[in-house]
Amino acid sequence: MTTVTSPDPRRWWALGALVASMLTLGFDLTILNVALPTMAQDLGATTGEQQWMADAYVVVFAALMLPAGLLGDRFGRRRMLIVGLGIFLAGSLVGALAGDVNAVVVARAVMGVGAALVTPLALSVLPSLFAPEERTKAVGIVSAGSTLGLPLGPIIGGWLLGHFWWGSVFLINVPMAAIGILACVFLLPETSDPASPKVxxxxxxxxxxxxxxxxxxxxxxxxxxxxxxxxxxxxxxxxxxxxxxxxxxxxxxxxMLDMGLLAHRGFLFNTLAATLVMFVLSGLMFVLPPYLQAVLGHDALGTGVRLLPMMGGLMVAARAAQPVVARFGARAVVSAGLVVLAFAALLGSRTTADSGYGFTALWLSVAGAGFGFSLVPAMSGALGTLPSDRAGSGSGLLMTLRQVGGAIGIALLGSLLSSTFRDRLDVTGLPAGTADTAGDSVVAAHLIAEKAGSAHLAVSANSAYVHGMGLVLIVCGVAALAAALLAAAFLPGTPRREESPTPGVAAPKADARQ
Missing domain, CATH: 4.10.860 (DNA Excision Repair, Uvrb; Chain A)
Structure with a gap:
């Protein structure tokens, strides 16, 4: 990769544009979750169709991330970054104008193509802008932009849905992507690596x-x-x-997909831990918004705000993870984080239709802390075990498997919720067609209960949904506990940072790889 000989005075402006792009991708991972109950109501989407709206983005993102990075290496990172942002912008426009579920799924898939191009390339252009002494800081800022998007997604989505139609959650991406494209055109130098593997x-x-x-x-x-x-x-x-x-x-x-990396024990089990954490996180982000909106009766903005305890816990723990790893070692911290996550999920499984938000806020905060203390050290640990010449391919494989974990989490946990809800819902006295529609989702059941004036159906829908959510949380808890046992048994013992002769150098390296 090319490195600069003298600092480009426009580099911080360029970094700001990259951060805006990563911020958009970050909140697009969570913004749709808050919009799904509203979209289900307006489009008549079943739980399965809602899963497709969420998963179309993640599946395409995961499948194309590795080849997207290689395309940038071969044909120019700036060029492919502009193409990626353009595709993302086009997908967002299609989503904003969509009139049915299929159009939304297509739009989300197109956005996934754009996101797959932008994510690896946003980091790979930094060496052409920043000298080594500034690069770690720049990588940290871009990574923070992506992470910050996660908690912003539900709040921005909730506010937009409170003032505009659901298509606004797609339309918000258009100016952000346009700013990114302009910045790439005018501020970024072109770099490439023709020697990289072919796609x-x-x-x-x-x-x-x-x-x-x-x-x-x-x-x-x-x-x-x-x-x-x-x-x-x-x-x-x-x-x-x-x-x-x-x-x-x-x-x-x-x-292109270096399977030999999985022969490294530290990489394999840290990656497995990070993938299982994303499985749980994505599943939770799918099942929680309908509970907060349909069962507890909050509006979209209220739902977004009420997801903040989990995001707050995640961000605080992610910040605190590095010094704790320095004190106790990565194996202990990853294992403990997963145990905390398992405890939070099993505690959450005790939720009833009458529990109220206070109990939910409690276990969400604990879950967020578990996510932060397990995910960040696991990702750092995975890449820290690899030789420097394989860090690029290792990073691509790790990010791909994380996205796969997220996609399977939405699919598997959403399907468990869907089948449990349909089985437990009491539709006695309803015509066959109406009963079938009521079983599609908790939102549909509430709409039918409102039209029919049936308080019993609304109560049954709440009870059936909370029961299904409880089962999902039990599965999450068991998965986190299994991951904790694997981490404790198989992760290599890592030297504590305090024993390192250069602790000030080691910590930034871990940050840069996150």
Whole structure:
């Protein structure tokens, strides 16, 4: 990569534009969760269709992140960054103008393509702007922009839904992406690395198709049945495609997806921990907004604000993680963070329809702390075990597997919630068609209860949803506990930072890799 010989006076302006782009991508991971109940009401979306609206973005994002980084290396990072922001902008426009569920799913998939290009390239252009002594600070600022977007998403989404129609959660991206494009055009120098591996279109297709088939099977199973021939066929297809991908990449001289990295024990188990944390986090962010809106009766903005305890706990713990790792070592901190997360999820599973928000705020705060203390050290630990010449491919693999964990979390936990809700909902006395619609989602059940003047249906919907959410939280708790045991048993013992002769140098390296 090219490094600067004299500082570019415009570099901080360029950094500001990159931060704005990453901020937009950050809150796009969470902004739709708050909008889903409103969209379900306006578009008549079932729980399965809501899962697709959330997952279309994440699946495409995960499948294309590795080839997107390589495209930037080969054809110019600035050029591909502009292309990525342009695609993201176009997808946002399609989403804002969408009139049905299918159009929203397509828009989210297009936005996923753009996000996959922007995410790896926003960091890879920094060496061309900043000298080594400023680079760590710049990487930290860009990473912070992405992280800050997570808690901002529900609040911005809630405010927009309180004042405008649901399409505004897409439209907000347009000026942000446009600013990013202009900044790239006028402020960023062009850099490339022609020696990087070529993009393997077959591997890219296998990744996207394998993930898509797996997510399709998981989302459709509650409606069609787990023994349905189409569902079984899609599961089998996913296994075949993913196995073909692994075999192809293992034989490649310069693999795009470097599976050999998983031979490093520290990388494998830290990555597994980070992936399971994203599985739990994404699942929670999918099931909580309908509970806060439909069951507790808060508006969209109120819902966004009430998610802040989890985001606050996450950010505080993420900031505190580094000094705690320096004191106790990464293995202890990751394991303890996962145990805290498991405790919070199991505590949350005790929620009833009458619990109120106070109890929810309590366990959400604890869950946020568990997320922060497990995710940040796990990611730093994963990359810290790799040789420097494989840090780039390791970072790509880690980010890809994290996104896969998030996509499967939404699909699997959303499907568990959907099937439980439908089974527990009491639709006695309703016509068959109306009863079927009421079982689509808690929002649909409340709409029908309101039209029919049935207090009993509303109470049953709340009870069925909270029961389903409790089961989801039990699964989350068990997954976090299993991850904690794996981390405690298999993560390598890491030297404490205080024993390092240069503690001031070690900490920024970990930050830079996050």
């Amino acid at each position: 393997d279109t077959v591997s890219t297709a296998l990744t996207a198709a394998g993930l898509g088939a797996l997510i399709y099977a998981i989302i459709e199973a509650p409606t069609r049945g787990w023994g349905d021939p189409l569902v079984l066929a899609m599961f089998a297809l996913a296994v075949v495609l993913i196995a073909a991908l692994v075999l192809r990449e293992r034989r490649a001289v310069r693999p």
